[in-house]
Amino acid sequence: MTSLLKQEKWRFIDHTSLGPFFDAKQSFAYDxxxxxxxxxxxxxPTTRTWVHHDxxxxxxQDTKLPYLNEGIDHLKSQGYQVVVRNSGGLAVVLDEGVLNISLIFPEADKGIDINRGYDTMVELIKELLAEENVQIEAREIVGSYCPGSYDLSIDGxxxxGISQRRLRGGVAVQIYLSVTESGSKRANLIQEFYRLSLKNEETKFIFPDIVPNTMASLSExxxxxxxxxxxxxxxxxxxQKNSQQIYTSDMTEAENERFQQNYQRMIDRNEKVFN
Structure with missing residues (x-):
């Protein structure tokens, strides 16, 4: 089966340097x-890269935590903004040392089942790290935040972490890559968030028991x-290696209109949760 990385044309959109006022709600609206x-x-097919500050x-699921407001107050006291995304998964940390990559394909293209989307992102990361001569595993890392069967790890x-969203005939496969700084320090923050938001209360949904040393950045x-x-x-x-052409482009007028609607939906969703 042909790799989904091989496309005749790749559109490339870079949102890595928009600075501290670039709101994560915008990122999910863009995708x-x-x-x-x-x-x-x-x-x-489009690749979008993005970075958000703190x-x-x-x-x-996190929005159902019994003492959510106490957890959020702690995160804010540490200088972090808090947003709720429009898809599954659990809490993750984004900062200047975390690179996010979205690969966006047409769902009809070569029949993209859910595993194929994930496998394509794994293939991409293995290519990006090929010269490092390391063994990358895709399996759930128990004790990490936002655990899933496509957690990427080296030496455990x-x-x-990879997520996927399907919408209006498109598939967005998204990854956050901890490139620099301390992975365990990020995990400590989420560990404390869950401690304050749960207070050992029994809940229907099982939230992860964070073990900070299960996480690290690539620099580490x-x-x-x-x-x-x-x-x-x-x-x-x-x-470039996998396509005949790679081009950058701004959002079109139609896309900007659609973006404003999607961004408003994200704002409304977040206001509903936090108010």
Whole structure:
């Protein structure tokens, strides 16, 4: 089966340097917008890269925590913004040392089942780290935050998590890559969030019991300084290798209109949760 990384054209959108005022709610609205464009054939398959400053992204299940407000107050006291995404999964930390990559395909293209979407992202990350000569595993890392069967790890320590969203004929496969800083420090923050939000109360949904040393950044795991910019360069080289053309473009007028609607939905969703 042909790799989904191999596309005739890749559209590339870089949102890594928009700064501290770039709101994570916008990112999820952008991916929903691009899902529709790619799904309708108005856009080529698209890679979008994004970085957010000091933001905790909660999953929908997190909003059901019995003492959620106390957990959120703690995160805010540590200087973090808190947003709720429009898809599954649980709490994750985003900051300047975390690179997010979205791969957006038309769902009809070569029959993308859910595992194929995940496998494509795993294939991409293995290519980005090929020169490091490390063994990357895709399996659940118990004790990590937002655990899932496609956690990416080296020597049993998780450095990335993958999620997937299907909407309006498009598939967005999203990954967060902990590139720099301390993975366990990020995990400590989420551990304390759950401690304050749960207070040992029994809940229908089982929230993760965070063990901070199950998580690390790539800089820690590889024993050398890695940067977001380094991965951006490797990503562009990989996309060029797998396509006849890679091009950058702004959002079209139709996409901007759709984006405003999707962004308003995200604002409304968050206001409903936090008010």
């Amino acid at each position: 929903d917008t691009l899902c529709a464009s790619v799904g309708k054939g108005e856009s080529s 933001t905790i992204v909660l999953g929908i 320590k998780k450095f990335a 795991l590889l024993g050398k300084e890695m940067t977001v910019q380094m991965f951006m360069l490797r990503l562009l080289q990989t996309l």
